[in-house]
Amino acid sequence: MAIKILAAGDIHLGLKVTGLSAGAGEFSARDIWKRMVDRAVLSNVDIVALSGDIVDRDNRFFEAVGPLQAGFRRLGEHNIRVFIVSGNHDFDVLPQIIKAGSHDNVRLLGEGGKWEFEKFVKGNEAVQFAGWSFPVQHVRDSPLKRFDTGNIDPAIPGVGLLHADFGAGDSPYNPVSLADFAITGMDTWILGHIHKPQELNISHPYIFYPGSPLALSSKETGAHGPVLITISNNSVGRAERVFASPVRFENISIDISGCESEEALRDTLVSGLLDRSLSFGDELQDVSCISYGLMLTGIHSNPALVESWSSGMKDDFSHETGGGTMILVHGTDYNIQPEVSNIRELARQNSPAGILARTIVAIEDGEETEFLKNLLAEWKENHREMNRKEIYLHLQKMRLPDDDTDEKGKQFILTESKRLLGNLLQQKSE
Known part of the structure; x- marks a missing residue:
């Protein structure tokens, strides 16, 4: 037996x-x-x-x-x-x-x-x-x-x-x-x-x-x-x-290139989340909800507009798979490249847009610049200062790992640089 x-x-x-x-x-x-x-x-x-x-x-x-x-x-x-x-x-x-x-x-x-x-x-x-x-x-x-x-x-x-x-x-x-x-x-x-x-x-x-x-x-x-x-x-x-946790967390990246209208963006995001969830098949049999950390990627003429269109997903989005599992979004992040014909050419310019372009190129090429080092040091200090505030003390009790790594900082700087560059270029075109 x-x-x-x-x-x-x-x-x-x-x-x-x-x-x-x-x-x-x-x-x-x-x-x-x-x-x-x-x-x-x-x-x-x-x-x-x-x-x-x-x-x-x-x-x-x-x-x-x-x-x-x-x-x-x-x-x-x-x-x-x-x-x-x-x-x-x-x-x-x-x-x-x-x-x-x-x-x-x-x-x-x-x-x-x-x-x-x-x-x-x-x-x-x-x-x-x-x-x-x-x-x-x-x-x-x-x-x-x-x-x-x-x-x-x-x-x-x-x-x-x-x-x-x-x-x-x-x-x-x-x-x-x-x-x-x-x-x-x-x-x-x-x-x-x-x-x-x-x-x-x-x-x-x-x-x-x-x-x-x-x-x-x-x-x-x-x-x-x-x-x-x-x-x-x-x-x-x-x-x-033998059975699955009733909650499942996943990360997903969805390319929104070509979504020049809010309707197109919505269709792309909803279908992307649903297709990914259905791909798990029987793994979701016991799962009540699957929650995604959503990263929007790609190239867009107005990254700030994409952020505005998708800003409600974190709090409001819910969709059933058809098998009874609820699809949710617990976080949204952005890595959207502004639509620039030649970002390396722009990086040679001595302007705010040029500085942002140089920062983007440096991070994506794995290079270190003095400006990037200073930004990274400032980000780390701000991150640590935030975590010392009383409102975040409960996170320390839960013993969550530190997130003030160079990789995390560079990703934050890259995302913000792309967002700001997109805003600058959009203002110039108006």
């Missing part, structure tokens, strides 16, 4: 999806956890395996304790075991919640930063779990270096649970490498910490991030959802997604 394992990590109970337009409704980690429990029961899985950061933070205790305990209880009623480890977010709060419930079917592996092992047997199939939990928020030395292979039965498939930062040697969140896993003797490793689902090694050992089952923000693009692993004939299969 095969052993079925439903796996996920980084649920972050206490959080809700951010970045959707106002009409999208509310989607929370609490809802996705309940949906996972329902699917585990419906699919008759044997084990639910969770790879850390199940709760967002200690201050989310009261938001997480009820849903988590209810899920554990329901899984126990259907004889479903839960193997779980804590991560850097819930190193302190997850053990509290588990101990408060006293559920016999739930096992927190590796509490206190010490490896623990447990075997599960079903008929003629068996699996041995190994797990290690964060004892504190920051861990800079890989615990895999202290993995005791003497606890492993080489005749039984082994599945490891670990919250770790793969390939990031200087990370404070348990940095690990492929070489670290190779010496463990385990067949499969289910990792947590990175929200993007990805297979890191498909040979032996099989290592993967299931990713966050719910796409929590527009930074988490692509398909998300819990995965199923099957152990049969004494071997561990590869992960397969």
Whole structure:
């Protein structure tokens, strides 16, 4: 009899999806956890395996304790075991919640930063779990270096649970490498910490991030959802997604060249968004809404007019695919080239338009100019000053990555230079 394992990590109970337009409704980690429990029961899985950061933070205790305990209880009623480890977010709060419930079917592996092992047997199939939990928020030395292979039965498939930062040697969140896993003797490793689902090694050992089952923000693009692993004939299969996150974020670029009327622009944008959504096919079967970061590209005689025509998309656009998925737009950006017969010739001019043209050419050619360096330095300072303001402090609490890179700055300067150049040329033609 095969052993079925439903796996996920980084649920972050206490959080809700951010970045959707106002009409999208509310989607929370609490809802996705309940949906996972329902699917585990419906699919008759044997084990639910969770790879850390199940709760967002200690201050989310009261938001997480009820849903988590209810899920554990329901899984126990259907004889479903839960193997779980804590991560850097819930190193302190997850053990509290588990101990408060006293559920016999739930096992927190590796509490206190010490490896623990447990075997599960079903008929003629068996699996041995190994797990290690964060004892504190920051861990800079890989615990895999202290993995005791003497606890492993080489005749039984082994599945490891670990919250770790793969390939990031200087990370404070348990940095690990492929070489670290190779010496463990385990067949499969289910990792947590990175929200993007990805297979890191498909040979032996099989290592993967299931990713966050719910796409929590527009930074988490692509398909998300819990995965199923099957152990049969004494071997561990590869992960397969069992259902999709109800929210999906994607980025899309649409070329608006030739759209000289508002009607033509609208047709191009709507058809572009719909065609892209339909291209996902069955991947959207469980998806309530797909939200796009929209980049308008191309050449236009009046880029400022394009911005005006499309300005309402972020807040107002919604369109159904026909399969029940709502298409939304959570952001619009522009990389529209003004219609210039020879921008390099214009760049030789000693005029405001010439300065803008030189800046555009420099960025697109990958060159550095003194003027561009000064603009970039000013942009970075303004960006950092904005992020120091009180209104943005909540972003720091969510630990979003810094966006003040040269690449981001140059893209901003390029977009604004094209917009300003388009305005200047339009004024001259009037």
